[in-house]
Amino acid sequence: MASQPQIGWLAENGPKELELLFRAIVYHPAAPILLADNDRRYRDASVGAGKLLGLPRDKIIGRSLDDFAAPGFRPVISEQWRRFLERGEQEGTLELLGPDGGPRDIEYSAKKSILPVRHLLVLRDKSGGTSEYTSAKTAEDSSWGQVPGWVQDYALFLLDAEGRMADWYAGAERIYGYRSSDVIGQHVSILYPDDEALRHLQEALKRAASEGHVGAEGWHVKKNGTRFWANVITMALKDDKGVLRGLHFQWEPPMGKLMRVISGEAFVVAVDIRKGSPTLGQWHGMVVSAENKKQVWAPYGFARGFCALTDGCEVLYKCTGIYNAKCESGIHFGDPAIGIDWPMDISAAKTSDRDRNAQSLAEWLKSPLSDRVVYRRSGDRDIG
Numbered sequence: 001m002a003s004q005p006q007i008g009w010l011a012e013n014g015p016k017e018l019e020l021l022f023r024a025i026v027y028h029p030a031a032p033i034l035l036a037d038n039d040r041r042y043r044d045a046s047v048g049a050g051k052l053l054g055l056p057r058d059k060i061i062g063r064s065l066d067d068f069a070a071p072g073f074r075p076v077i078s079e080q081w082r083r084f085l086e087r088g089e090q091e092g093t094l095e096l097l098g099p100d101g102g103p104r105d106i107e108y109s110a111k112k113s114i115l116p117v118r119h120l121l122v123l124r125d126k127s128g129g130t131s132e133y134t135s136a137k138t139a140e141d142s143s144w145g146q147v148p149g150w151v152q153d154y155a156l157f158l159l160d161a162e163g164r165m166a167d168w169y170a171g172a173e174r175i176y177g178y179r180s181s182d183v184i185g186q187h188v189s190i191l192y193p194d195d196e197a198l199r200h201l202q203e204a205l206k207r208a209a210s211e212g213h214v215g216a217e218g219w220h221v222k223k224n225g226t227r228f229w230a231n232v233i234t235m236a237l238k239d240d241k242g243v244l245r246g247l248h249f250q251w252e253p254p255m256g257k258l259m260r261v262i263s264g265e266a267f268v269v270a271v272d273i274r275k276g277s278p279t280l281g282q283w284h285g286m287v288v289s290a291e292n293k294k295q296v297w298a299p300y301g302f303a304r305g306f307c308a309l310t311d312g313c314e315v316l317y318k319c320t321g322i323y324n325a326k327c328e329s330g331i332h333f334g335d336p337a338i339g340i341d342w343p344m345d346i347s348a349a350k351t352s353d354r355d356r357n358a359q360s361l362a363e364w365l366k367s368p369l370s371d372r373v374v375y376r377r378s379g380d381r382d383i384g
Contacts, residue, residue, distance in 0.1 A: 015116050015167075018156050018235075019043075022115065032123035035114070040065040040081055043118060052106070052123055054099025065121075070095045070103040084119075088112040088170060093126065111153050113170035120154065120171070155230075163188045163205060177223035193221040203325055208234040215319060241313070244333055244342070244349035246305015247271055247358070251372040252327035254300040256320040264313035265289040267343050268306045270298035273331065273364060277301070277375035281361055283340050288315075301373050303331050305355075307344055329369070330358040337361050 022035070032053075033046040045053075045060045053060060053068055065081070066074045073095040084090040090110045098104045107124040114120045155172035157165060164187055168180040176191060183190070192198050200218055207214040220230040246269065249255070259268050269285040287309065288294045298304040306315050331338070334346050338361055342349075364370055 018158070019115050019118060022118075022154065022156065034060075034121040034123065036065065036119045036121060037117050038085065038119075040077070049123065052125060053096070065094075068096045070097055073103075084110050085112065089174070094123075111171060111174065114154050115156060115169055157183075159188055163201075175222075176220075182223070191220050193219050193227055203323075204232070204234045207323070214323065215317070216323065235314070241308055241311045242344065242348065242350045243313070244305070244307040244344070244346060244351045244355070245315075246333055246355065247303035247331045248305065248328065249273060249301075249303040249330070249373070250321065250324060250328035251300075251369065252324055253321035255323075255328075256297070256299040256302070257304055258295055258297050258318040259288070259304065259306070260293070260295040260316055261288045261290050262314050262316050263290050264308065264310035265291075266306045266308050266310075266313050266315050268296040268304070268315065269340055270296055270302045270304050271331070271338055271340070271361075272301065273303050273361065273370075274301040274373055274375040275365060275370050280375070281338050283338055285340060285342075287343075301375070305333055307342055307346075307349065309343065329364070330355060331361050331364055332356075332358040335360045 030048040030051075031046065032049040032051070034042050034049050035044040036042050041062060041064050042060050045057045047057070050057045050060060066077055069077050077094065080090065080092060089112065090108075092108060094106045094108055095103050096106045105126045107126050109122045109124075111120045153171050153174055155175040156169045157172045158167040160166045164185055165183045168178070168183050173179055178190075188201065189198055192201055197219055200216060204214050204216050215231070215233050217229065217231045219227050220232075221227050261268070266288055267285055268288045269283055271283040272279045272281065274280060284296070286294060286296060288296060288306075296304075300320065308315075333340065333342070333349075333351070333355060359367075
């Protein structure tokens with residue numbers, strides 16, 4: 001889900017930004033996931049799809065489902081796809097060509113309109129296959145219950161700055177049970193079962209507004225009153241050129257972050273703040289973009305931040321721990337003791353009050369809490 005104050009802007013730009021986020025989500029899974037348009041052409045593919053089809057992702061994207069089918073099965077695909085677009089959901093079996101050119105049966109689950117004119121296909125080799133995903137399965141595991149639920153469907157929707165539904169897509173309708181006409185204009189709180197869940201929601205919205213996006217998990221509630229456990233990414237649209245975030249860190253649970261850019265370009269930084277470290281206060285930064293596909297890993301014990309170098313910059317984090325507001329803090333991005341060479345005038349940076357008023361590294365090291373973030377040699381049991 002995403003938030004932005006101008007509904008007209010959100011309706012125009014929201015689907016494009018959500019597609020970038022969704023592509024980033026489906027890029028890594030070992031499960032074979034494909035994103036297709038109405039003409040059955042693939043717009044994106046997971047690593048697992050490449051392994052199942054025996055081709056790198058860039059050789060899959062832009063091609064049609066028919067290109068991978070046994071010649072005699074192609075007319076069947078056309079008819080199945082027509083029925084799928086009419087019904088919105090479909091499961092079945094495709095006869096596709098394997099890497100060796102021989103036919104093989106591939107189960108599929110298709111869900112319509114995860115985003116406008118973007119349809120989700122999850123594949124599964126009925127024979128058990130040899131991909132990383134299917135090799136762990138036995139030939140008897142033929143039910144879709146064996147496929148992780150989080151890859152089978154996605155509820156994507158847009159919120160305005162006040163938390164009201166601005167747009168609601170088919171996946172959200174399937175998962176929550178509400179039609180678009182039921183929820184547009186309603187507050188997102190209708191999807192949360194109690195006050196505690198709402199408190200976590202408000203924290204997520206605030207963090208997303210400050211940091212660009214945030215991941216969380218917790219209980220959600222469907223229209224019929226049943227609860228389910230959901231993994232949620234909340235993304236604020238969007239970080240403009242000149243925005244600066246950081247330097248943030250968390251000590252409990254220990255959190256490292258792998259950072260990459262899915263839209264635009266950013267300067268991404270990691271700073272060693274571990275007490276007793278031989279590299280304490282040293283920093284590493286690099287330009288990361290959607291085009292160069294570089295990533296920055298900030299382990300536990302490192303503070304991290306970024307500045308957006310282009311309009312429409314989106315930085316995506318993969319975290320090793322769950323967010324804990326009581327055990328996280330920040331260090332000022334302009335601390336001269338660290339001396340980060342930001343590629344911008346930080347006096348003119350667009351930043352939050354929290355980041356602007358953050359403590360210095362010296363102040364952090366004087367705090368008793370800094371004893372929780374200590375450098376340990378590689379032979380020690382706990383590595384800070």
